[in-house]
Amino acid sequence: xxxxxxxxxxxxxxxxxxxxxxxxxxxxxxxxxxxxxxxxxxxxxxxxxxxxxxxxxxxxxxxxxxxxxxxxxxxxxxxxxxxx
Numbered sequence: 001x002x003x004x005x006x007x008x009x010x011x012x013x014x015x016x017x018x019x020x021x022x023x024x025x026x027x028x029x030x031x032x033x034x035x036x037x038x039x040x041x042x043x044x045x046x047x048x049x050x051x052x053x054x055x056x057x058x059x060x061x062x063x064x065x066x067x068x069x070x071x072x073x074x075x076x077x078x079x080x081x082x083x084x
Contacts, residue, residue, distance in 0.1 A: 011039050015046040020062050027063060033070045040073035041066055 012018045028038045045065050054061035 006039075008035050008039055011042050015042055015049075017042060017045065017062065020059065020066075023059065023063060024066055027066055028070060031067070031070060033074065037070055037073045037077060040077060041070040044069035044072055 006014070009018070009021065012021045012024070017024070024038060024042065028034075028041075033041070045062065048065055048069070
């Protein structure tokens with residue numbers, strides 16, 4: 001199985017944020033982000049988690065960082081598409 005064949009749920013499982021998928025979905029829907037942006041966003045959250053893990057409230061940390069990374073993901077995806 002190639003990485004691109006994974007579903008949104010599988011990305012959340014692999015990054016260890018499966019329990020936060022409902023929160024992530026709620027955030028993404030309220031801000032009108034696509035599933036592709038959510039996948040890129042959770043990968044960026046995981047990268048930050050590996051370097052700077054939360055020290056207190058993991059859920060609050062995830063919500064804050066996920067919003068930030070969704071916007072980064074949108075920018076990265078738009079940039080990538082414009083280069084094609």
